[in-house]
Amino acid sequence: DAGVTQSPTHLIKTRGQQVTLRCSPKSGHDTVSWYQQALGQGPQFIFQYYEEEERQRGNFPDRFSGHQFPNYSSELNVNALLLGDSALYLCASSLGSNRANYGYTFGSGTRLTVV
């Protein structure tokens, strides 16, 4: 039973560029959340997708956008990259109907470095 899969593992981009990160949820899960974790900090919620719609959004600018596909996988897109976007980006999956009862399954993350 595969857990959450994220790709790529590491990525280096230049300021101003655009990046797409990908996430495949754990088998049986239908909800995907994205988090940004700066060095030495706790993860910050970016947004959550369920039934191919953005359901919740954290305090992130519109440069951060996402998508969920019919197979529940998801993409996180960041436009006009800033140096401050350098972080570990984590994807977490869950079963929407059980969201209050179970924890989330996290992927290993994508380490994004903006130079």
Next chain:
Amino acid sequence: SQQGEEDPQALSIQEGENATMNCSYKTSINNLQWYRQNSGRGLVHLILIRSNEREKHSGRLRVTLDTSKKSSSLLITASRAADTASYFCATGSLDSWGKLQFGAGTQVVVTP
């Protein structure tokens, strides 16, 4: 902004000792969860305690929750070198659906 505050920020103990870390939060919650993170990689879910529960056990883990004080504690008994990691508390509330709010974490080092 962080919802939770973990205390202490760092903890260094020897194998066999117990490790206790605390978490305080600000708003009403539906549940509180604890996660472990090794070397800046993915988070591993450890335990979830609902707002109507006061204590929960899972193996060597014991979690308490005091909603009147808006605080929780995680106790790891008989620690092992493999417990070396950062530990985060995260709160969930029904009105924010699936959004988890994390604290800044406690870094635990267990020496053999």
